Amino acid sequence: MKVRRLLRVAAASAAALALTGCATGLPSSAEQLRVVATTGIIADLASHVAGDAAQVQPLVPKGADPHSYEPTLRDVRSIVYADVALTNYQMLEEHRLITTVDANLPKTAINAAVAESAVKHGANVIPLVEDVHLDTVWLGLRVHGTADSRGADRSSEVRLRMTGASVPEGASAHTFLTRSLGQTDVLFDTTDGFGQEDLVSLPPAAHTHVSWAFSKPGVYRLRFSAGLAARAEDSREERLASGEFAVVVGKDPATIPEMKDRRVVDGGHADITVDADAGRFALAVDKKGGGLEYLDPAETVVSVTNSAWRDIPRGASFLGPAGTPTYLLPQAVLGKHVHGEIDPHMWLSADNAIAYVKVIRDVFSRADPANAETYRANAAEYIDQLDQLDDEVRRDIDAIPKHRRHIVTAHDAYRYFADAYGLSIAGFASPHPGAEPSAADRRRLGDTIRNLDIPAVFLEPMGRSPALTDAAASEGAEICTLYSDTFDNHVSSYIELMRTNARTLKGCLAP
Numbered sequence: 399m400k401v402r403r404l405l406r407v408a409a410a411s412a413a414a415l416a417l418t419g420c421a422t423g424l425p426s427s428a429e430q431l432r433v434v435a436t437t438g439i440i441a442d443l444a445s446h447v448a449g450d451a452a453q454v455q456p457l458v459p460k461g462a463d464p465h466s467y468e469p470t471l472r473d474v475r476s477i478v479y480a481d482v483a484l485t486n487y488q489m490l491e492e493h494r495l496i497t498t499v500d501a502n503l504p505k506t507a508i509n510a511a512v513a514e515s516a517v518k519h520g521a522n523v524i525p526l527v528e529d530v531h532l533d534t535v536w537l538g539l540r541v542h543g544t545a546d547s548r549g550a551d552r553s554s555e556v557r558l559r560m561t562g563a564s565v566p567e568g569a570s571a572h573t574f575l576t577r578s579l580g581q582t583d584v585l586f587d588t589t590d591g592f593g594q595e596d597l598v599s600l601p602p603a604a605h606t607h608v609s610w611a612f613s614k615p616g617v618y619r620l621r622f623s624a625g626l627a628a629r630a631e632d633s634r635e636e637r638l639a640s641g642e643f644a645v646v647v648g649k650d651p652a653t654i655p656e657m658k659d660r661r662v663v664d665g666g667h668a669d670i671t672v673d674a675d676a677g678r679f680a681l682a683v684d685k686k687g688g689g690l691e692y693l694d695p696a697e698t699v700v701s702v703t704n705s706a707w708r709d710i711p712r713g714a715s716f717l718g719p720a721g722t723p724t725y726l727l728p729q730a731v732l733g734k735h736v737h738g739e740i741d742p743h744m745w746l747s748a749d750n751a752i753a754y755v756k757v758i759r760d761v762f763s764r765a766d767p768a769n770a771e772t773y774r775a776n777a778a779e780y781i782d783q784l785d786q787l788d789d790e791v792r793r794d795i796d797a798i799p800k801h802r803r804h805i806v807t808a809h810d811a812y813r814y815f816a817d818a819y820g821l822s823i824a825g826f827a828s829p830h831p832g833a834e835p836s837a838a839d840r841r842r843l844g845d846t847i848r849n850l851d852i853p854a855v856f857l858e859p860m861g862r863s864p865a866l867t868d869a870a871a872s873e874g875a876e877i878c879t880l881y882s883d884t885f886d887n888h889v890s891s892y893i894e895l896m897r898t899n900a901r902t903l904k905g906c907l908a909p
Contacts, residue, residue: 431766435484438885446780451769469498477502487511490742521753524741540605543675560586560596566616609729615648624672641679647702648849652801664701704846747818748788794900795819798908806855808863811882827865835865843869854906856880878906
């Protein structure tokens with residue numbers, strides 16, 4: 399069977415070569431540009447650019463999953479006769495589909511990876527998250543300033559103490575440091591009172607990464623003081639500052655009256671900071687473009703999302719019995735992304751779809767210069783429609799109260815939509831369709847729905863996720879439909895897909 403298939407592919411390739419000969423492979427003025435696109439979504443975008451000047455054929459049919467679809471001999475024939483191939487790539491299509499395109503596309507044809515090229519046209523890129531537990535804020539400890547005016551030098555140290563905490567009933571908070579050989583030093587522990595052992599010493603102008611564990615969802619208020627010792631061995635110290643930091647765990651700060659007007663810090667790198675020069679506490683956060691911004695603790699709240707939920711591992715008995723849940727902020731800024739690869743579902747933002755259209759316009763113009771003006775005009779007209787679509791989607795999402803803009807899905811496919819339109823990815827059953835959720839994943843899913851009081855979860859039209867449907871049933875959440883990377887008999891265009899998703903989200907999440 400394998401030999402027969404190879405012979406048929408070879409015969410198709412030979413026929414294509416016989417037709418093209420030594421020509422450029424570009425269409426004559428009497429024929430259309432022949433285009434294959436891996437997915438129906440890319441094919442739809444391309445068809446609007448093509449108009450009547452090109453013929454666009456999708457390879458992945460309606461209802462099929464591009465992550466797992468394998469090409470047929472009919473697909474091979476379409477590829478062999480194509481002048482242009484459009485792939486998304488970036489870990490979307492099944493690898494065999496990509497290799498089939500690469501192996502059978504004529505050498506004179508253009509092979510364009512649209513997602514990668516779209517970056518040049520301003521597409522927003524979101525790195526792919528390998529470990530959902532690391533997709534949280536990283537919360538460290540920092541001393542800002544040298545305290546020179548206070549007589550400090552490099553032999554001095556700043557002593558940071560936890561002096562008190564208000565936590566949810568029956569809850570606890572721990573701060574700990576994991577050393578290179580796996581030893582754990584517990585720095586702060588709310589379960590055993592507050593004394594001299596709840597102390598971290600840092601040199602001026604230094605910071606350290608630490609881990610935090612919170613045992614239950616709710617509001618934690620952590621109180622600190624800081625003092626300056628002229629020498630590390632000195633028992634006397636100059637008092638620098640005291641302050642309180644609010645941490646909301648597993649809940650949306652917008653639903654908590656005393657937190658709803660505060661600035662929320664729920665991602666990136668942040669440090670509980672004592673300013674040794676000014677004598678005050680601040681929350682230091684990374685600024686876009688580099689540098690640090692120092693925020694007033696009374697006007698900010700650190701949000702520990704449900705992504706931090708995990709079972710307590712063996713060997714961490716100070717946090718509680720192994721296998722019981724906790725909310726863990728990791729110490730290391732390691733392992734979050736897979737080798738710099740990006741989330742492939744870029745088209746789920748209308749702005750990114752516009753970047754795709756610009757790539758396709760340029761590719762078609764290069765492949766078929768005689769019709770370049772047609773492609774440019776068609777693209778401009780379609781981009782106007784996509785701009786209007788973006789406004790429409792934004793209006794629908796804006797109609798959802800902010801504290802209800804959390805989505806829980808079967809798979810992690812909607813980060814671009816969420817980022818573009820102000821939603822939060824609260825959880826998913828598994829990162830991708832091929833992954834089976836563990837027992838812990840299932841428990842986290844139910845806790846997330848309960849903690850955030852989520853009214854509905856979302857499943858793709860032909861998707862199955864027993865973990866998601868079971869969690870929704872146990873928590874009384876509705877199951878609604880969202881589209882991501884394929885069409886069906888109800889939705890057959892990109893504009894319909896985005897419009898349907900926005901209306902579904904509004905209908906299922908708005909009260």
